[in-house]
Amino acid sequence: MGAQWKARHKEVAANAKGKIFGKLSKEIMVAAKGGADPDLNSRLRLVIEQAKKVSMPKETLERAIKKGAGLLDGGASLERLTYEGFAPHKVPVIVECLTDNANRTYPNIRVLFRKGLLGAAGSVSWDFDHVGMIEATPNSKDADAEVAAIEAGAQDFEPADEGTTLFITDTTDLDAVCKALPEQGYTVTSAQLGYRPKNPVTLSDAEREEVEAFLEAVDADDDVQNVYVGLAG
Numbered sequence: 502m503g504a505q506w507k508a509r510h511k512e513v514a515a516n517a518k519g520k521i522f523g524k525l526s527k528e529i530m531v532a533a534k535g536g537a538d539p540d541l542n543s544r545l546r547l548v549i550e551q552a553k554k555v556s557m558p559k560e561t562l563e564r565a566i567k568k569g570a571g572l573l574d575g576g577a578s579l580e581r582l583t584y585e586g587f588a589p590h591k592v593p594v595i596v597e598c599l600t601d602n603a604n605r606t607y608p609n610i611r612v613l614f615r616k617g618l619l620g621a622a623g624s625v626s627w628d629f630d631h632v633g634m635i636e637a638t639p640n641s642k643d644a645d646a647e648v649a650a651i652e653a654g655a656q657d658f659e660p661a662d663e664g665t666t667l668f669i670t671d672t673t674d675l676d677a678v679c680k681a682l683p684e685q686g687y688t689v690t691s692a693q694l695g696y697r698p699k700n701p702v703t704l705s706d707a708e709r710e711e712v713e714a715f716l717e718a719v720d721a722d723d724d725v726q727n728v729y730v731g732l733a734g
Contacts, residue, residue, distance in 0.1 A: 518555065524726055525552045526565040527599040531579055533569030543676060547692045554690060581726075584610050585626055586619040588715045592702045593625035593731040600724040613719050628731060629696040633675030635668040636661050637687035649685035653678045665690060669697065698731035709734075
Protein backbone atom coordinates (compact mmCIF):
# COMPACT_ATOMS: atom_id res chain seq x y z
CA MET A 502 0.00 0.00 0.00
CA GLY A 503 3.02 2.31 0.08
CA ALA A 504 3.95 4.33 3.12
CA GLN A 505 0.51 5.72 3.88
CA TRP A 506 -2.96 4.29 3.27
CA LYS A 507 -5.43 6.56 1.48
CA ALA A 508 -9.06 6.03 0.56
CA ARG A 509 -8.42 7.11 -3.04
CA HIS A 510 -11.78 6.20 -4.53
CA LYS A 511 -13.62 8.32 -1.96
CA GLU A 512 -11.73 11.52 -2.67
CA VAL A 513 -14.07 12.53 -5.49
CA ALA A 514 -17.15 12.66 -3.25
CA ALA A 515 -18.21 16.03 -1.83
CA ASN A 516 -18.45 14.76 1.74
CA ALA A 517 -15.02 13.15 1.44
CA LYS A 518 -13.57 16.42 0.14
CA GLY A 519 -14.99 18.15 3.19
CA LYS A 520 -13.17 15.67 5.40
CA ILE A 521 -9.93 16.28 3.48
CA PHE A 522 -10.36 20.04 4.04
CA GLY A 523 -10.96 19.41 7.75
CA LYS A 524 -7.82 17.33 8.12
CA LEU A 525 -5.70 19.80 6.17
CA SER A 526 -7.08 22.67 8.26
CA LYS A 527 -5.83 20.94 11.39
CA GLU A 528 -2.38 20.41 9.87
CA ILE A 529 -2.30 24.07 8.82
CA MET A 530 -3.23 25.20 12.33
CA VAL A 531 -0.48 23.09 13.87
CA ALA A 532 2.08 24.26 11.32
CA ALA A 533 1.05 27.93 11.74
CA LYS A 534 2.09 27.81 15.39
CA GLY A 535 5.60 28.21 13.98
CA GLY A 536 4.59 31.46 12.25
CA ALA A 537 1.89 32.65 9.86
CA ASP A 538 4.28 33.59 7.03
CA PRO A 539 4.79 30.58 4.68
CA ASP A 540 7.96 32.19 3.30
CA LEU A 541 9.51 31.85 6.76
CA ASN A 542 7.76 28.62 7.77
CA SER A 543 8.60 25.74 5.41
CA ARG A 544 6.26 23.30 7.14
CA LEU A 545 3.33 25.69 6.70
CA ARG A 546 4.27 26.35 3.08
CA LEU A 547 4.13 22.65 2.21
CA VAL A 548 0.74 22.12 3.85
CA ILE A 549 -0.62 25.19 2.05
CA GLU A 550 0.56 23.68 -1.25
CA GLN A 551 -1.32 20.47 -0.42
CA ALA A 552 -4.44 22.49 0.40
CA LYS A 553 -4.27 24.36 -2.91
CA LYS A 554 -3.79 21.06 -4.75
CA VAL A 555 -7.22 19.88 -3.56
CA SER A 556 -8.79 23.34 -4.14
CA MET A 557 -9.39 24.29 -0.52
CA PRO A 558 -11.35 27.59 -0.45
CA LYS A 559 -9.12 30.62 0.20
CA GLU A 560 -11.23 31.75 3.18
CA THR A 561 -10.92 28.32 4.84
CA LEU A 562 -7.17 28.31 4.27
CA GLU A 563 -6.61 31.80 5.63
CA ARG A 564 -8.81 31.20 8.67
CA ALA A 565 -6.86 28.04 9.56
CA ILE A 566 -3.56 29.96 9.33
CA LYS A 567 -4.83 32.80 11.53
CA LYS A 568 -6.35 30.42 14.06
CA GLY A 569 -3.18 28.36 14.34
CA ALA A 570 -1.01 31.46 14.66
CA GLY A 571 -3.21 32.79 17.47
CA LEU A 572 -4.48 35.74 15.42
CA LEU A 573 -8.13 34.89 16.07
CA ASP A 574 -10.04 34.48 19.30
CA GLY A 575 -10.26 30.86 20.38
CA GLY A 576 -6.96 29.86 18.82
CA ALA A 577 -6.20 26.24 18.06
CA SER A 578 -5.34 23.87 20.89
CA LEU A 579 -4.75 20.56 19.18
CA GLU A 580 -2.99 17.50 20.59
CA ARG A 581 -1.32 14.88 18.40
CA LEU A 582 -2.07 11.32 19.55
CA THR A 583 -0.80 8.04 18.11
CA TYR A 584 -2.54 4.67 18.44
CA GLU A 585 -1.18 1.24 17.47
CA GLY A 586 -2.85 -2.07 16.83
CA PHE A 587 -3.95 -4.59 14.24
CA ALA A 588 -6.52 -4.56 11.47
CA PRO A 589 -8.26 -7.88 10.67
CA HIS A 590 -5.88 -10.71 9.73
CA LYS A 591 -3.16 -9.32 12.03
CA VAL A 592 -2.21 -6.46 9.71
CA PRO A 593 -0.27 -3.86 11.76
CA VAL A 594 -1.68 -0.33 11.80
CA ILE A 595 -0.55 3.01 13.21
CA VAL A 596 -3.16 5.75 13.48
CA GLU A 597 -2.22 9.41 14.00
CA CYS A 598 -4.86 11.80 15.34
CA LEU A 599 -5.12 15.55 15.89
CA THR A 600 -7.74 16.37 18.48
CA ASP A 601 -8.98 19.09 20.79
CA ASN A 602 -10.46 16.47 23.14
CA ALA A 603 -8.46 13.32 23.92
CA ASN A 604 -11.31 12.06 26.12
CA ARG A 605 -13.47 11.87 23.00
CA THR A 606 -10.84 10.46 20.66
CA TYR A 607 -9.71 7.39 22.61
CA PRO A 608 -13.21 5.87 23.07
CA ASN A 609 -13.92 6.42 19.37
CA ILE A 610 -10.69 4.71 18.33
CA ARG A 611 -11.38 1.84 20.72
CA VAL A 612 -14.78 1.27 19.08
CA LEU A 613 -13.28 1.44 15.58
CA PHE A 614 -10.75 -1.24 16.52
CA ARG A 615 -13.41 -3.75 17.61
CA LYS A 616 -12.94 -5.59 14.31
CA GLY A 617 -9.20 -5.55 14.87
CA LEU A 618 -7.11 -5.23 18.02
CA LEU A 619 -6.07 -1.98 19.70
CA GLY A 620 -2.63 -2.41 21.25
CA ALA A 621 -0.44 -0.54 23.69
CA ALA A 622 2.23 1.97 22.72
CA GLY A 623 5.07 0.10 21.00
CA SER A 624 2.96 -2.94 20.14
CA VAL A 625 3.47 -2.53 16.36
CA SER A 626 5.70 0.53 15.89
CA TRP A 627 8.77 -1.74 16.12
CA ASP A 628 7.62 -3.17 12.77
CA PHE A 629 7.71 0.26 11.09
CA ASP A 630 10.47 2.72 10.28
CA HIS A 631 9.82 6.32 11.32
CA VAL A 632 10.89 8.28 8.24
CA GLY A 633 10.45 11.44 6.24
CA MET A 634 8.15 11.03 3.23
CA ILE A 635 8.24 13.46 0.33
CA GLU A 636 5.93 13.26 -2.69
CA ALA A 637 7.30 15.08 -5.74
CA THR A 638 6.45 15.36 -9.42
CA PRO A 639 9.06 15.38 -12.21
CA ASN A 640 9.36 18.64 -14.16
CA SER A 641 10.29 16.78 -17.36
CA LYS A 642 10.40 13.30 -18.88
CA ASP A 643 14.17 13.33 -18.44
CA ALA A 644 13.98 13.52 -14.64
CA ASP A 645 15.59 10.44 -13.07
CA ALA A 646 14.18 9.49 -9.66
CA GLU A 647 17.17 7.35 -8.72
CA VAL A 648 19.66 10.09 -9.52
CA ALA A 649 17.47 12.67 -7.77
CA ALA A 650 17.27 10.51 -4.63
CA ILE A 651 21.05 10.04 -4.51
CA GLU A 652 21.90 13.69 -5.20
CA ALA A 653 19.26 15.07 -2.80
CA GLY A 654 20.25 12.73 0.02
CA ALA A 655 17.13 10.55 0.16
CA GLN A 656 17.37 6.98 1.50
CA ASP A 657 15.02 5.42 -1.04
CA PHE A 658 12.25 6.15 -3.54
CA GLU A 659 9.21 4.43 -5.03
CA PRO A 660 6.38 5.27 -7.45
CA ALA A 661 3.42 7.03 -5.83
CA ASP A 662 0.01 8.28 -7.01
CA GLU A 663 -0.67 9.99 -10.34
CA GLY A 664 2.88 9.94 -11.66
CA THR A 665 4.49 11.28 -8.50
CA THR A 666 7.49 9.75 -6.74
CA LEU A 667 7.72 9.09 -3.01
CA PHE A 668 11.17 9.89 -1.64
CA ILE A 669 12.07 8.35 1.75
CA THR A 670 14.45 10.21 4.07
CA ASP A 671 15.86 10.10 7.58
CA THR A 672 13.58 12.11 9.88
CA THR A 673 16.34 14.68 10.36
CA ASP A 674 16.90 15.07 6.60
CA LEU A 675 13.32 15.85 5.55
CA ASP A 676 13.76 19.61 5.14
CA ALA A 677 17.18 19.33 3.45
CA VAL A 678 15.92 16.84 0.85
CA CYS A 679 12.83 19.01 0.20
CA LYS A 680 15.13 21.92 -0.61
CA ALA A 681 17.45 19.78 -2.78
CA LEU A 682 14.85 18.02 -4.96
CA PRO A 683 13.95 21.08 -7.10
CA GLU A 684 17.60 21.24 -8.19
CA GLN A 685 17.17 17.66 -9.46
CA GLY A 686 14.13 18.45 -11.58
CA TYR A 687 11.34 17.66 -9.09
CA THR A 688 8.56 19.79 -7.58
CA VAL A 689 7.68 18.83 -3.99
CA THR A 690 3.92 18.47 -3.47
CA SER A 691 3.87 17.15 0.10
CA ALA A 692 6.29 16.34 2.89
CA GLN A 693 5.76 14.86 6.34
CA LEU A 694 7.13 12.49 8.92
CA GLY A 695 5.41 9.11 8.93
CA TYR A 696 5.76 5.35 9.22
CA ARG A 697 6.89 2.82 6.65
CA PRO A 698 6.24 -0.91 7.24
CA LYS A 699 9.25 -3.22 7.46
CA ASN A 700 7.37 -6.47 6.77
CA PRO A 701 4.16 -5.80 4.78
CA VAL A 702 1.54 -8.55 5.01
CA THR A 703 0.24 -10.21 1.82
CA LEU A 704 -3.47 -11.09 1.79
CA SER A 705 -6.01 -12.74 -0.49
CA ASP A 706 -8.49 -10.48 -2.30
CA ALA A 707 -11.28 -11.30 0.17
CA GLU A 708 -9.06 -10.67 3.18
CA ARG A 709 -7.83 -7.44 1.64
CA GLU A 710 -11.40 -6.19 1.16
CA GLU A 711 -12.06 -6.79 4.86
CA VAL A 712 -8.95 -4.82 5.83
CA GLU A 713 -9.85 -2.01 3.41
CA ALA A 714 -13.31 -1.70 4.99
CA PHE A 715 -11.69 -1.49 8.44
CA LEU A 716 -9.23 1.18 7.26
CA GLU A 717 -11.96 3.24 5.62
CA ALA A 718 -13.95 3.28 8.86
CA VAL A 719 -10.90 4.39 10.85
CA ASP A 720 -9.93 7.05 8.29
CA ALA A 721 -13.47 8.49 8.32
CA ASP A 722 -13.21 9.54 11.98
CA ASP A 723 -12.89 13.32 12.22
CA ASP A 724 -9.92 13.16 14.60
CA VAL A 725 -7.87 10.77 12.44
CA GLN A 726 -5.18 12.47 10.36
CA ASN A 727 -3.05 9.64 8.96
CA VAL A 728 -3.31 5.85 8.80
CA TYR A 729 -0.18 3.76 8.19
CA VAL A 730 -0.62 0.07 7.45
CA GLY A 731 1.71 -2.88 6.95
CA LEU A 732 -0.09 -4.19 3.88
CA ALA A 733 1.70 -5.33 0.74
CA GLY A 734 0.67 -4.31 -2.77
